[in-house]
Amino acid sequence: MLNIADTLHRWCRDARPFALATVVEVRGSAPLPVGTSVAVDEDGNAVGSISGGCVEGAVHELCRQVLHDQGAPQRAWFGYSDDDAFAVGLTCGGELDVLVQRVDPATRPHLTTALADVVEGRPAAVAQIVEGPEELLGGTLYVDAAGGTRHGPLTGALRREIGAQAFALLRAGRTARAEVGGDAGTCPERLSVLVHVHASRPRMLIFGAIDFASALSRAGRFLGHHVTVCDARPVFATAARFPHADEIVVDWPHRYLERTSVDVRTAVCVLTHDARFDIPLLRVALTLPVGYIGAMGSRRTHDERLRLLSEAGATEDQLARLRSPIGLDLGARTPEETAISITAEIIAHTNQGTGLPLSHLSGPIHRDGVPAP
Incomplete structure (x- = not known):
């Protein structure tokens, strides 16, 4: 229902009753996730979408009925029909369970x-x-x-x-x-x-004020992250160089990471390319409950980084959390392509995706995303 919060808040504030249809379960491939809602008021005004269009008419009528009858909530099922793909159903092949209920804001x-x-x-x-x-x-x-x-x-x-x-x-x-x-x-x-x-918004912490960080901050902002760029060198860590970042921090990376707030949705992207910054920073990051930790560098740099982290006391379980070299294999070369490679890996890791082409896989395209441990 929160996908239509603006309109629902206005209706609630005006004490206007409405019917709320909410996707409560998805099976197979469906265009919109669980929790997506449509609402219809007593004048027939509708807001929201639960299927991208293919079952909206039927849902609207069911909402009008529930709102008029003032009865108990109803469940409805919409699925793909092999006999008639253009009947009321999901031509994408998925199935939706929908709960329709009357909401009286006064109560x-x-x-x-x-x-x-x-x-x-x-x-x-x-x-x-x-x-x-x-x-x-x-x-x-x-x-x-x-x-x-x-x-x-x-x-x-x-x-x-x-x-x-x-x-x-x-x-x-x-x-x-x-x-x-x-x-x-x-x-x-x-x-x-x-x-x-x-x-x-989930946080994206980018360490290292380089050209790749500029492109990554833009991609992270586009995906809805609150982006922070941190570097110990004030000449590089400037708002002019990173206009898409929400926050610019001039400090030693590990010192900033020790004091800032993180959670299971936080992505830590280490682009510093310098062991003086990398090792203390990663040593801290690997102990924190963040969702993603990636570090840029060649495979030789990665091997040396693992050796130094082990000497600094990092455990095998901690080292297993490190995504290095950072990103998916997209053949990326430019900063912009590399940013897509990194954000693609973050998305796949967060949603437990394989990173493989969908054309090489079978089964549902969409799945319930869960925060990676």
């Missing part, structure tokens, strides 16, 4: 608060029950950046468990489903909860 003030946080750029998570007892289906709970739950209809142990699951996904920056309940202490019935997450 869900916590949803207005959550959407306001999203619109204003603050981290937020909305947990939505998508499978479970009818009286709980469609229920929502808001979790803020500090892990607090606000004004959701759930109470007691169930609220605490859902809140904990939502907060964990918020810290990971990932929209996903979580299973809760199934015991006397929380809820006798097993529940499936879809946690919609709006998180701060």
Whole structure:
């Protein structure tokens, strides 16, 4: 639902009821991920898309029906039809499970608060029950950046468990489903909860103010990262040379990395090409819970780097986390091509992709991305 937060916030602020259709499960290849929503108000105005166009008409009609009947939430399934690829279904070959529910903002003030946080750029998570007892289906709970739950209809142990699951996904920056309940202490019935997450931009830390770093900062910014360029040499680390970076830091790389905040979505890209900077920096990076660590250099440089890191105390498990030489084998030569090579590896690593051509693989094209350990 957070893909249409601006409009939903306005409707909630105006106390305007609406029907919300949300993709709660995807099987096979589908154009949009779990958590994507369409909403329809009482005047028939629609916002959002869940399939890129091929089932929107059917979803719109179902939303109008649910909104008019004011009944319980409904589930709908849309899939590819071998008999008629142009019937209501996904011609891309995937399958979507969609939950459609009526939302009355007057009874869900916590949803207005959550959407306001999203619109204003603050981290937020909305947990939505998508499978479970009818009286709980469609229920929502808001979790803020500090892990607090606000004004959701759930109470007691169930609220605490859902809140904990939502907060964990918020810290990971990932929209996903979580299973809760199934015991006397929380809820006798097993529940499936879809946690919609709006998180701060993942960080890309680029060390080494060289031409390759300039191209990489531009690519990282394009992909939605908060980009920091760090170098100990003030003559090179300037805003004029790195206009696409969100932050320029003049400091020794390892010293900056020791004091800055990182998480499992952070990408550390070491382009310094100098063991004086590389080794202390990588020694710190390999101990941190970041998602990606890559270092530029030849294979000879890599072998020497491993030797020096081992002498500095790095373990085999830590060294196994290092992506060096950095990037995928795209035959890249220019700074711009190298930036694509590096960001392609970050994407593949984050989403557990193979990096192989899709034409050489079988099975679903899209998969649920999970933060790499």
